[in-house]
Amino acid sequence: MNVYPILRTTFLLCFAAWMWQANAQNLFLTGHIYDTQTRQPLAGATIRNNSGQVVAQSDKDGFFRLSQAQATTAIDVALMGYKTQHITIAAEHRDINIQLETDPVQLDEVRVGLNSRVNRATPGSIALLTADDIQRGSGMSLQSALNTVPGVRMDQSTLSDSRISIRGNGVRSPWGSRAIKVYINDIPVTETDGTTRIEALDVNNIGRVEVIKGPASSIYGAGTAGVINFQLQRAPYGERSLEVSGLTGSYGLNRTATTFRSGGDKVNSYVAYGWQEYNGYRLHSNDMRRFITGNFQFFPNDKQIITVLVSRTTQHSQIPGALTQTQVSENPLQANVTNVDKQAGRYQNWTRVGIGQQYRLSDKLTNSTSLFSYFYDLNHPLAYAYIRNYYQSYGGRTRFTYDPGFNMFTTVFTVGAEFNQGLTKGSQYVNEHGLEGAINANIDNQNTFYSLFYQSETALGPKTLLTLGLGVNSLQYRVRDYLAPGQSGVKRFDPQATPRIALSHTFHEALSLHASVSTGFTPPTGSEIKTVDGSINPLLQAEKAVNYELNAKGGLLRSRLSYDLAIFRMDMSGELIAQAVQQGITIYHNAGKTGHRGAELALSWLAVDEADSRWIQRLRPFAAITYSDFTFIDYKIHDADDRVTDVFDGNRLTGIAPWVINAGIDFNTKMGLYVNCNYLYNDHLPLNDANTVHHPAYHLLNTKIGYARVIRKRFKAEIYGGVDNLLNQRYSSFVALNAVAYGGGQPAFYNPSPDRSGYGGLNVSFLF
Structure with a gap:
């Protein structure tokens, strides 16, 4: 009986198993961390393993990397201004996209603006409202939430009539709002002639509101309010x-x-x-x-x-x-x-x-x-x-x-x-x-x-x-x-x-x-x-x-x-x-x-x-x-x-x-x-x-x-x-x-x- 082929096969199988185990120890779990609402990458988030040890930190692109040995079976992702996220790592996980929710208490630490700076360090008057702020009332109107922002006023008598003004601009509008640019998920709500009606928004679907007061942003076009x-x-x-x-x-x-x-x-x-x-x-x-x-x-x-x-x-x-x-x-x-x-x-x-x-x-x-x-x-x-x-x-x-x-x-x-x-x-x-x-x-x-x-x-x-x-x-x-062509122009x-x-x-x-x-x-x-x-x-x-x-x-x-x-x-x-x-x-x-x-x-x-x-x-x-x-x-x-x-x-x-x-x-x-x-x-x-x-x-x-x-x-x-x-x-x-x-x-x-x-x-x- 020729045992050489059997020994060779056994050796190759053992070597493959050893290599697989070694590679498994070196497999990397990668991921990105984003703001749930704005989709901005979040830098500086810490990742801890089951023992509470910091095993990674996200970079400027929100990217992190760690081995499965570091990750164990679960990780905690934490960042000032956001709720800590506990994540169970499944065996098939190789690349994950973690989304952190805003902490309604630490809003000065939340990332705002194009370049994801914390609110406290961002120049200009920027106010943030979360879903918790909106749901503080019945959730039928934005009036009570927007009126908690100093300098912002939302007038409303019935649900069909509303008007928003910021620092006095827009208050003289006879209907709707003017002088304010309004966006939803980067899509303009403001019509091309500058008027805005927000009745089309279901208040209960809003997760976050960012208010930039005054003509403080050159990147959103016209608008003095x-x-x-x-x-x-x-x-x-x-x-x-x-x-x-x-x-x-x-x-x-x-x-x-x-x-x-x-x-x-x-x-x-x-x-x-x-x-x-x-x-x-x-x-x-x-x-x-x-x-x-x-x-x-x-x-x-x-x-x-x-x-x-x-x-x-x-x-x-x-x-x-x-x-x-x-x-x-x-x-x-x-x-x-x-x-x-x-x-x-x-x-x-x-x-x-x-x-x-x-x-x-x-x-x-x-x-x-x-x-x-x-x-x-x-x-x-x-x-x-x-x-x-x-x-x-x-x-x-x-x-x-x-x-x-x-x-x-x-x-x-x-x-x-x-x-x-x-x-x-x-x-x-x-x-x-x-x-x-x-x-x-x-x-x-x-x-x-x-x-x-x-x-x-x-x-x-x-x-x-x-x-x-x-x-x-x-x-x-x-x-x-x-009907009056002479008035066209x-x-x-x-x-x-x-x-x-x-x-x-x-x-x-x-x-x-x-x-x-x-x-x-x-x-x-x-x-x-x-x-x-x-x-x-x-x-x-x-x-x-x-x-x-x-x-x-x-x-x-x-x-x-x-x-x-x-x-x-x-x-x-x-x-x-x-x-x-x-x-x-x-x-x-x-x-x-x-x-x-x-x-x-x-x-x-x-x-x-x-x-x-x-x-x-x-x-x-x-x-x-x-x-x-x-x-x-x-x-x-x-x-x-x-x-x-x-x-x-x-x-x-x-x-x-x-x-x-x-x-x-x-x-x-x-x-x-x-x-x-x-x-x-x-x-x-x-x-x-x-x-x-x-x-x-x-x-x-x-x-x-x-x-x-x-x-x-x-x-x-x-x-x-x-x-x-x-x-x-x-x-x-x-x-x-x-x-x-x-x-x-x-x-x-x-x-x-x-x-x-x-x-x-x-x-x-x-x-x-």
């Missing part, structure tokens, strides 16, 4: 669940929703469907919404991230209209008689589609590009007209980030562009008791916007950062009037440059100082460029602003007390002044100069955290204080013949309260019980440019209590209830500024807000 970046929720890493939720409350409030979440290494999926209805506090204020949202993230390889967004929203809302002071005193529940007779409302369907890609071209060069399309149909009976609009837009946004790796004065460069074109096909009819009458307008508006931007961040020293930015923006309106705004310079220095974790000078501009919207006869006003120009700001951020008391103090001065010129010529017709002039001087302070104190107590997980008081000294410097009202009729120099800016204080407390226990309380003081504010009529100061107190628990690792349940306006204050959050009375009556300034109201809800999740 600032920028709001919404990020939709993503599935928590490693979770796969199906949630069913229900909410009911005062005045016929009902909502049901179903949400699927799957947070894997290669695909992150978030799909939600929601239905809600609200009969309304006042007559003729019913609001119905249906939402469906799909938010997906794909990791095809270690260099590429692909995101896909698809959303569809249906809104059917009645508009009760503004009331006079006498009507409010008699019965705040009533609706404007004309609005009821004309069946005023907004019936609309929105669709938004976007696809984006982040690609690491090399160790020094990355690119982020998104393509999007946004369209809606609007059926809009008003008190003095019946409007039908069809809107569609498309565009894209791209930016390249380059780090040349300088040995001295390390600099990161960013260049990019944004393009957006929108077409509105609009018809206007006589409103005959809620039905379309004779047509009186048939107009197409094609608006084109583009922006080119540059930004560099240079480290002048280990703790000193110089930021330079420049944006070049252009806008064109093309109007085609089918083109309005081109000359390209505008918006430079910015900022210098920041970190002295200690207790103090970072930032100083900046920035510029911005806001073109007139499509509804503001018309003259009395409906033709384009060739003389109308953009509003311009120069902003000077000093900002201090830091953490005291072992970083438990976070503060953010901003002192600013913004000079506005060429401000648009509205002149009501007759009912339904308003014209505008560049005749205003205003001075915006103010101070904003945000405080957050982690009084107790989970390491301090056996029972308490978190006890956090917070406060936001805003002081606004906004005045007219050169403000004159013109009539249709351009004659000066009134001079309001020195008056306070209409619609802005000198003092606003928003304070609250979050209390969470380890057993799952939580309590949220929020208090708002809003000072008296002028309702007209003449400052002869004021809305009195008011106080609001809201509270919410709930209990959340995981049951047998398979089910997660939450039950909650709350009361808004606990003090039962009578006030109007959304006011019609400079309302004009026709026929000798009182002006209708007021849209009464709800009195004391309650709600309750239940969420149940099945964990796969």
